[in-house]
Amino acid sequence: MKENPAAFVLAGSRGLGFASAASLSSAGHPVAICGRSAEGLEAAIAALPGDARTIGLAADVSDGAELASAVKEARNELGPIGVLVANAGGPPAGGFEDLSDDEWNVAYDLTLMSFVRAVRLVLPDMRSLGGGRIVLIGSSSIRRPIANLTLSNAMRPALAGLAKDLAVTYAPDNITVNVVAPGRVDTDRVRSLDLAAAQRRGLDVAEIRRVSESTIPMGRYGKPDEFGAVVGFLASPEASYVTGQSILVDGGMTASLP
Numbered sequence: 001m002k003e004n005p006a007a008f009v010l011a012g013s014r015g016l017g018f019a020s021a022a023s024l025s026s027a028g029h030p031v032a033i034c035g036r037s038a039e040g041l042e043a044a045i046a047a048l049p050g051d052a053r054t055i056g057l058a059a060d061v062s063d064g065a066e067l068a069s070a071v072k073e074a075r076n077e078l079g080p081i082g083v084l085v086a087n088a089g090g091p092p093a094g095g096f097e098d099l100s101d102d103e104w105n106v107a108y109d110l111t112l113m114s115f116v117r118a119v120r121l122v123l124p125d126m127r128s129l130g131g132g133r134i135v136l137i138g139s140s141s142i143r144r145p146i147a148n149l150t151l152s153n154a155m156r157p158a159l160a161g162l163a164k165d166l167a168v169t170y171a172p173d174n175i176t177v178n179v180v181a182p183g184r185v186d187t188d189r190v191r192s193l194d195l196a197a198a199q200r201r202g203l204d205v206a207e208i209r210r211v212s213e214s215t216i217p218m219g220r221y222g223k224p225d226e227f228g229a230v231v232g233f234l235a236s237p238e239a240s241y242v243t244g245q246s247i248l249v250d251g252g253m254t255a256s257l258p
Contacts, residue, residue, distance in 0.1 A: 001082060001129050001130045001131030001132065001174060002082065002129055002130075003028075003237075004027065004028040004029045004030075004052070005029065005079070005080065005081070005082025005083060005129055005132070006029065006030045006031070006032065006074065006075075006078035006079050006080065006081050006082060006083070007021070007024045007029040007030070007031045007032070007081070007082070007083035007084070007085065007235065008031075008032045008033075008034075008070075008071060008074050008081045008083070008084055008085070008118075008122065009021040009024070009031060009032070009033045009034070009085040009087065010034055010061045010067075010085065010086050010087045010088060010114060010118055011034070011035055011061055011087040011088050011089055012031075012033030012034060012035060012044065012085070012087065013033060013035035013037065013040040013041050013043070013044040013056070014035075014040060014044065014187075014188060015187040015188055015189055015224065016087060016137055016182060016185065016187060016224060016227055016228070017033065017035075017085065017087040017137070018033070018044055018047075018224070019224035019225055019227050019228030019231075020085045020087065020135070020137070020227070020228045020231040020232070021033050021044070021048060021054075021085070021228075022047075022048055022049055022225070022228055023225070023228035023229055023231055023232030023235075024083060024085070024231070024232055024235060025048045025049055025050040025052055025054055026049045026050045026232070027050070027232055027235070027236065028050065028051075028052050029052055029083060029235070030052045030053045030054070030078040030079070031048065031052065031053075031054045031055075031078075032054070032055045032056075032057055032070075032073075032074035032077070032078055032081075033045070033054070033055075033056055033057070034056070034057040034058070034059040034061065034067070034070045034074075035056070035058070035059070036058065036059070036060055037058075038056075038058050041056030041057070041058065042056060044056060053077075053078060055073075055074065055077055055078065057070040057073055057074060058070075061087075061088050061110070061114040061118070062088070062106070062109040062110040062113070062114050064113070064117050067114065067117055067118060067121070068117070068121060071118070071121040071122065075125065080125035080126075080128055080129050081122040081125040081126070081132075082125065082126060082129045082131070082132045082133065083132065083133045083134075083135075083235045084118055084119065084122045084132070084133070084134045084135070085135045085137065085231060085235075086114065086115040086118045086119065086134070086135070086136045086137065087137040088110050088111055088114045088115070088137075089110065089189065090111070090139070090149075090152055090189050091103075091106070091107035091110060091111050091149075091151035091152055091155060092107070092151065093148050093149055093193060093196050094148065094149075094150060094151065095148055095150055096150045098150075099150060099151065103151065104151070107151040107154075107155055108155070111151070111152070111155040111156070111159075112155050112158050112159065112162075115136055115159060115162065116162070119134060119166065122134075123170070123175075126170075126173065126175050127173055127175075130174060131173065131174030131175055132173075132174070132175045132176075133175075133176055133234060133235040133239070134163075134166065134175065134176065134177040134178070135178055135179075135180055135231050135234050135235060136159050136162070136163055136177070136178070136179045136180075137179075137180055137181075137182070137231075138156050138159050138160065138179045138180065138181040138182075138246065139152055139156045139181055139182060140181050140182065140183045140248055140250050140253065140254045141153045141156045141157070141181075142156045142157050142159065142160045142179065142181050142246055143181070143246075143248065143254045143256040144254050144255070144256050148196075148197070148200075149193075156181075159179060160179050160181075160246045163177045163178060163179045163244060163245075163246065164244050167243040167244030168244065171243055174240075176234070176239065176240070176242060176243035177243055177244065178234050178239075178242060178243060178244070178245045178246070178247065179245070179246040179247065180227065180230050180231055180234065180247050180249060181246055181247065181248050181249065181250070182222065182227055182248075182249050182250065183216065183222065183248065183249065183250025183251060183253040183254060184212055184213075184216060184221045184222065184250070184251070184253065185221060185222040185223070185224060185226075185227050185249070186221040186222065186223060186224065187224060190221065194208045194209055194212065195208075209221075215253060216250070216251045216252065216253045217251060217252035217253065218251035218252055219251075220251065221251075222249060222250070222251055226249065227249045230247060230249050234247075
C-alpha cells in the first residue's frame with residue numbers, strides 16, 4: 001500500500017465527516033469529500049488543513065448513480081482511492097410506531113446501502129494499491145439502543161456486522177475495515193436531536209444538554225476533532241493490524257461490554 005493514498009469521504013462537508021477529512025488532509029492524504037450542497041463543499045474545502053490536494057464533489061450518498069459518479073471523478077483527479085470514510089447523515093428521529101415504510105426505505109438507502117455501494121466502488125482501487133483502509137462511521141447505538149431513534153437502532157448494528165464480514169473477507173488483501181461509533185459529539189446532528197428532545201419534553205434545550213452531559217463519565221460532549229483523530233489513526237500505517245473493530249468515541253457513556 002502506497003504512503004498517503006487518496007481518500008474519499010462521504011458526507012464530508014461538515015460534522016464528523018469534515019472532522020475525518022481534516023484529520024486525513026493534515027496527515028498528507030489527497031482528499032475528496034462529497035456532499036449535497038455545492039456551497040457547503042466550497043466552504044469545507046477552503047477550511048481543510050494541510051498541503052495535499054483536496055476536492056469537493058456534489059453527490060447525494062443515498063443515490064447509487066451519484067455516488068458512483070463522484071468516486072469516478074475522485075479517482076480521475078486524485079488517483080486510486082486507498083482510504084474510504086463511509087459516512088451519512090443520521091436517519092430521522094422517531095419511535096417504531098411513528099415510522100412509515102417510506103421512512104424505513106429512505107433510512108435503508110442512506111444509512112446502510114450508501115456504505116455497501118461505496119465499499120464496492122473502491123475495492124478495485126485498494127487491491128491495485130496492495131491494500132487499503134475502510135472506516136465506517138456508525139453510532140453508539142451499535143452497542144445500546146437510543147431512545148426515539150428506532151431507525152438508527154436498526155441500521156447501525158447492521159454496519160457493525162458488515163464491518164466484521166468485510167474485515168474477514170478482505171484481510172488477505174491487506175484491507176482493514178473498522179467502525180468508529182460516536183456518542184454525544186458536538187455536531188449539528190446532535191444539536192438537532194437535543195432540540196427535538198427539548199420540544200418533545202417541553203424543556204429548554206440547555207437543560208436537555210445538561211442532562212445528557214450528566215450521563216457521560218467525562219462530563220461533556222466530545223469535540224469533532226477528537227473523533228476525527230481516531231479515524232485518522234485507523235487510516236494510518238500504525239493501524240495496519242487493527243481490523244474488524246467497532247470503536248466507541250463517547251467519553252465512556254455507553255455502559256456495555258464489547
